[in-house]
Amino acid sequence: MKYETVVVENASEHVLLIRLNRPDKLNTFSRKMAEELDSALKESDRNEDVRTVLIKGEGKAFCAGIDVNELKELSVMEYRELVEIMEHPFLTISRMKKPVIASVHGVAAANGMGLVASADLAIASDDARMGLTAINIGLNCVGPVIPVSRCVGRKKALEFLLYGDLITASEALDLGLVNRTVPLADLEKEAMAWAEKLAEKSPIAVQMAKKAFYTAEDMDYERQFAYMNEAFARLCTTEDSKEGISAFFKKRTPHWKEK
DSSP states (O other): OOSSSSSEEEEESSSSEEEOOOOGGGOBOHHHHHHHHHHHHHHHHHHHHOOEEEEETTTOOOOOOOOOOGOOOOOHHHHHHHHHHHHHHHHHHHHOOOOOEEOOSEEEEEEHHHHHHHSSSSEETTHHHHHHHGGGGGGOOTTTTHHHHHHHHHHHHHHHHHHOOOOOOHHHHTTSSSEEEEEEGGGHHHHHHHHHHHHOHHHHHHHHHHHHHHTTSSSOOHHHHHHHHHHHHHHTTHHHHHHHHHHHHHSOOOOOOOO
16 A cells, blocks of 8 residues: 555565654644554554564654644544544554554654554654643643553653653653663664564564453453463464474574464
8 A cells, every 4th residue: 555644664574664754744643644554554464474563753753743733623523533543553553463663763742652652662762752742732632641651650641641741761761651762873773673673583472472461451460360371371382382492492593483
């Protein structure tokens, strides 16, 4: 499929790169970009050659939120539909089999911060800044705060939501919003290396781990163990688990068979 506001390319044999491509608008979400990002994510999940998806932003910023030009005079129903479209990529990532990594530089504000928090993993340059900034123009980020709260907890999420301040990459790392930080000059190389390392793992093991994690997240404590144990038992019956164990004992590189 041909896109206008995102660029999709094979970064390596098993890593797909999705670039948010509205640099003149700081990659703010337009309706079109939200729809195209969502479509690109779903397409990548159907592609059997893809094992890891990497998202980055073109230009000076990762993503500075929603384009305010989209917030023209609409009815309540029209606003609700628009917001759902803007946030659908967050839900899609959680439903995907393949892991998604956000590579973050510059500003990740409002929906941009929501996208970082929604990604399964995130790596950021040391110049990155993040925040739920909509409160500063009389709006709020009640959608993006949902994935953010799952990363940082209730009190800190409310602080982001109500104050709209930007935090540094170092603070984001401490709060669990990103997994690691690197110098800006190294971001592209390090993000790609991290994505490729994940793509080397057994695809079926990674996909089952992601699905089990998200499914169990909202279960009560005892049910989480029961569900996870069932998932592990099913994984043990796969060809990849047998191959992985055999390769371990024979001290060789495993050759994964299941996608």
